[in-house]
Amino acid sequence: MSTVDLGMPSVRPQHASPSSTLRGQRGFPAMAREELADPTLRGNLRRATSTIQSKRSAAVREVRDWQKLRSAGSALKWQVTDHLPEMLEQLEESVTAAGGVVHWARDADEAGDIVTRLVRERGANEVLKVKSMATQEINLNEVLAHAGIRAIESDLAELIVQLADDTPSHILVPAIHRNRAEIREIFLAAMPDLDPSITDEPSELAEAARRFLREKFLDIPGSVAISGANFAVAETGTMVVVESEGNGRMCLTLPRTLISVVGIEKIVPTFEDLEVFLQLLPRSSTGERMNPYTTMFTGVHEGDGPEEFHLVLLDNGRSAVLEDPEGRSALHCIRCSACLNVCPVYARTGGHAYGSTYPGPIGAILSPQMTGMSGSDDPSSTLPYASSLCGACYDVCPVKINIPEILVHLRAQDVDRRRETRGDFHSSWDLALQGASTLMSSPRAYDLAVRSAGPLTSLLGGTNIGRLPGALPLIPGWTDHRDLPKPGASFRSWWDQREKDRARGGSAPATDSTPQDDRSGLEEQS
Amino acid sequence: MSGWDDARPARTPGVSAKEEILARLRTALAAPRRDEITTAEDVPRTYQRADDKQELRTAPEKVRGVLVQRLEDYTAVVHRTTASQAPAAIAAALGEARSVVVPSALPGSWTEAVTADLIVDDGSASPRDLDAIDAVLTGCHTAIALTGTIVLRADGRGGRRAISLVPDHHVIVVEAEQVVLGVPKAIERMGEDPRAAWTMISGPSATSDIELERVEGVHGPRRLDVVLIEPEPEPAPDDEAGAEPSAEQERTS
Numbered sequence: 184m185s186t187v188d189l190g191m192p193s194v195r196p197q198h199a200s201p202s203s204t205l206r207g208q209r210g211f212p213a214m215a216r217e218e219l220a221d222p223t224l225r226g227n228l229r230r231a232t233s234t235i236q237s238k239r240s241a242a243v244r245e246v247r248d249w250q251k252l253r254s255a256g257s258a259l260k261w262q263v264t265d266h267l268p269e270m271l272e273q274l275e276e277s278v279t280a281a282g283g284v285v286h287w288a289r290d291a292d293e294a295g296d297i298v299t300r301l302v303r304e305r306g307a308n309e310v311l312k313v314k315s316m317a318t319q320e321i322n323l324n325e326v327l328a329h330a331g332i333r334a335i336e337s338d339l340a341e342l343i344v345q346l347a348d349d350t351p352s353h354i355l356v357p358a359i360h361r362n363r364a365e366i367r368e369i370f371l372a373a374m375p376d377l378d379p380s381i382t383d384e385p386s387e388l389a390e391a392a393r394r395f396l397r398e399k400f401l402d403i404p405g406s407v408a409i410s411g412a413n414f415a416v417a418e419t420g421t422m423v424v425v426e427s428e429g430n431g432r433m434c435l436t437l438p439r440t441l442i443s444v445v446g447i448e449k450i451v452p453t454f455e456d457l458e459v460f461l462q463l464l465p466r467s468s469t470g471e472r473m474n475p476y477t478t479m480f481t482g483v484h485e486g487d488g489p490e491e492f493h494l495v496l497l498d499n500g501r502s503a504v505l506e507d508p509e510g511r512s513a514l515h516c517i518r519c520s521a522c523l524n525v526c527p528v529y530a531r532t533g534g535h536a537y538g539s540t541y542p543g544p545i546g547a548i549l550s551p552q553m554t555g556m557s558g559s560d561d562p563s564s565t566l567p568y569a570s571s572l573c574g575a576c577y578d579v580c581p582v583k584i585n586i587p588e589i590l591v592h593l594r595a596q597d598v599d600r601r602r603e604t605r606g607d608f609h610s611s612w613d614l615a616l617q618g619a620s621t622l623m624s625s626p627r628a629y630d631l632a633v634r635s636a637g638p639l640t641s642l643l644g645g646t647n648i649g650r651l652p653g654a655l656p657l658i659p660g661w662t663d664h665r666d667l668p669k670p671g672a673s674f675r676s677w678w679d680q681r682e683k684d685r686a687r688g689g690s691a692p693a694t695d696s697t698p699q700d701d702r703s704g705l706e707e708q709s
Numbered sequence: 710m711s712g713w714d715d716a717r718p719a720r721t722p723g724v725s726a727k728e729e730i731l732a733r734l735r736t737a738l739a740a741p742r743r744d745e746i747t748t749a750e751d752v753p754r755t756y757q758r759a760d761d762k763q764e765l766r767t768a769p770e771k772v773r774g775v776l777v778q779r780l781e782d783y784t785a786v787v788h789r790t791t792a793s794q795a796p797a798a799i800a801a802a803l804g805e806a807r808s809v810v811v812p813s814a815l816p817g818s819w820t821e822a823v824t825a826d827l828i829v830d831d832g833s834a835s836p837r838d839l840d841a842i843d844a845v846l847t848g849c850h851t852a853i854a855l856t857g858t859i860v861l862r863a864d865g866r867g868g869r870r871a872i873s874l875v876p877d878h879h880v881i882v883v884e885a886e887q888v889v890l891g892v893p894k895a896i897e898r899m900g901e902d903p904r905a906a907w908t909m910i911s912g913p914s915a916t917s918d919i920e921l922e923r924v925e926g927v928h929g930p931r932r933l934d935v936v937l938i939e940p941e942p943e944p945a946p947d948d949e950a951g952a953e954p955s956a957e958q959e960r961t962s
Binding site: 194195230231235271288289386401420433437458461462469475477478482484487498505507508511555 | 743
């Protein structure tokens, strides 16, 4: 097979637009350090992720053929990625046949332009939105705001995030980092008609959101809603939107015009294949047997729902993900967020540390592939290291994306690129190993080095060694992404001390430099 | 200046977005790969499908039992009844509602005992009109026992999607032959008309967005009642046992 197609040999897969919210301002280690310093955030996250994890495992245990469903889901997604061009054309044909209009957007900028134009043409200066990762990723709300159009998020968590002028930190529960008291404050500040006697009971807060949005749902001027879709069926042109609150149904049913922005990887081949995904998604995602509401619609339905349906198919870096055979299965993700909730790294740092719309383990493989990794200064290059490679994400993934394997693959890519661009990478490594070899071949030199390590590092603050300057041999590469526990006394110096104490007379009191003491000190702070 | 942030994705002049995206994808897929291409035939269909033995052989009353339990798990109120008692059960489920909207083709008997104002939807009521109506009564297309899900098709029984959404109280009538055990059987039934507008409902509207605590009732109907019409109990071979169900019916009516 040739890479030349349709007489366009120069067409290469492209990374996402720089205007996308996929690349952080700073690298993961710096961002994580900041987030970890917030004890409220850590508490909120711990509670939320452990609750949802146990709900999920109970819901999954109920299903006897779960592993077989996962295998089918995975194979279906491979089928889609392997036949993506044909399936997209099939989808366009079936949506068009059902009265919908299909638009193609190469990148975030083009998608933003298309949606802005559609909204403007309909004279709307406000639009309703259903929670959607794709519109988050292309920063649609801001793009619309520049055009003088106000986008109102209708999902409760998105609304909380929007009213607080915050950014989402979880795929499924974007306000997972906020507790009820914080949410009450946000509502009081942003909803002028809200009775200040409202408590922080979740039911009262939900009621406040209901009243706030009800008027918009019933009568939105201009009558335009914007959504994403969980699945797009190539065979029939059916869009599937899975939700809980009913805000999705409101937006998909009541306005006159519906615009759905959908990533090109959201395809499922046939209507029948929904029997697999509608079992995998709700249980993996919210830990429910089924989510409260699922809407399926195909184009325009006469006398029911929107009179116009526009589907915007979005590339924005997805073709670049597809180009790497070892990494392309990141496109199989159905955005359930199970991998976030089980991840020991995510559960501590939260989603903001990843700096991308897609946080957690899936974000760590998806975002850098969508943006590309251009060297060690690029925040995206730090994401493949935001993992302990424990493998929990792979175990829970409903479509069996081998996240740890892709993380390692991307780390290797990053190392190779750094070697190419910096050149010195190889030699510093060699130098460090040479030094270690000299040190270790002389017992006296080694003993001296190990004995002095404890006192030397005690000059540094804190209990652990953080990122070290690049001038030191060997250690910096390690401390870029991990803390190093400070060495205590070496075994030899401890032994010497012990012998001395014994010689001085019998029962030596334990000194605070015993290796055991150091270890218990470490446990306390972890 | 950082090297990464000015790298805008390239576009080929004179090529449409569609052609360009498809060409990008074809280039991407042409990269040498180690694994085989997956086709539809390669998808392992070893999970329990619509024709699974459990789906086909489980006794219908047992399947209905699971449905009721799962519905109640999500705080829907279930009224079990029979065809002859259905009108009374439906009226009871509607409770205090003073106005009720119904789709155009509900069986007439279902509304026989309803005393509230009955509005038969002709597609003209605006969302705001619907907001002023207390309740909505619909039939359904399929009910899934294992997940406690009721599937509505936007037709004469399920109604226009807006009517089952805006009023705050939704009463759904489920008939015994519409109940299936698992999701695959339901998708098979829906697959006969995949291009219809479908709504799958599992319990009342809910959110878990605040500290993951489930709160019932956000934007969709906050109350969900399900009236399940089951077969009349079969007359038992001897008279004594046959007398029992009728005594029961008298008590409930």
